[in-house]
Amino acid sequence: MTKERTFSLIKPDGVQRGFIGDIVSRFERKGLKIVAMKMVVVSEDLAKSYYSEHIGKPFFEPLTRYITSGPSVAMVLEGDQAVKVARKMMGATNPIDADQGTIRGDFGLHVGKNIIHGSDSLTSAEREISQFFTEEEITNYKKVDEDWLYGE
Ligand code: IDP
Numbered sequence: 001m002t003k004e005r006t007f008s009l010i011k012p013d014g015v016q017r018g019f020i021g022d023i024v025s026r027f028e029r030k031g032l033k034i035v036a037m038k039m040v041v042v043s044e045d046l047a048k049s050y051y052s053e054h055i056g057k058p059f060f061e062p063l064t065r066y067i068t069s070g071p072s073v074a075m076v077l078e079g080d081q082a083v084k085v086a087r088k089m090m091g092a093t094n095p096i097d098a099d100q101g102t103i104r105g106d107f108g109l110h111v112g113k114n115i116i117h118g119s120d121s122l123t124s125a126e127r128e129i130s131q132f133f134t135e136e137e138i139t140n141y142k143k144v145d146e147d148w149l150y151g152e
């Protein structure tokens with residue numbers, strides 16, 4: 001078992017379209033533990049540092065407008081290989097290519113409105129978690145189902 005923390009953001013379209021509950025429920029059912037969660041309106045400054053790797057790309061301006069356009073839901077998920085598991089549950093970046101059964105595959109039709117973000121590596125996860133949460137906002141607790149979730 002490789003316990004990891006990953007960062008996920010339900011983007012403004014996911015909030016507006018009413019998918020918060022469904023998405024949170026998917027993570028819960030999978031066994032990923034929510035250790036931090038809050039609603040946040042991403043500022044332009046935060047968008048620029050959070051998406052710094054995309055500065056200069058043609059979709060950067062619309063991406064910034066999109067991500068700052070309304071409330072998002074930020075969360076930290078913990079569990080065995082959480083980075084990989086959460087990305088898999090989200091599906092491909094373009095919802096058209098995302099498999100059915102994934103969040104983007106089930107809910108989206110356009111790469112410019114793809115509902116959710118998930119860290120792509122442990123390094124990104126650490127950076128993104130610290131961009132959205134203080135240490136005090138991240139909880140540490142044992143869930144009652146943990147003994148039934150993991151094997152030997
Ligand atoms: P990811 O979210 O699956 O990690 P990235 O390539 O890191 O994908 O892109 C970050 C975000 O930028 C995507 O989730 C999507 O919202 C947006 N994006 C990526 N490519 C395009 C594009 O070609 N057109 C419009 N938006 C894009």
Ligand code: MG
Pocket residue numbers: 120
């Ligand atoms: Mg990415």
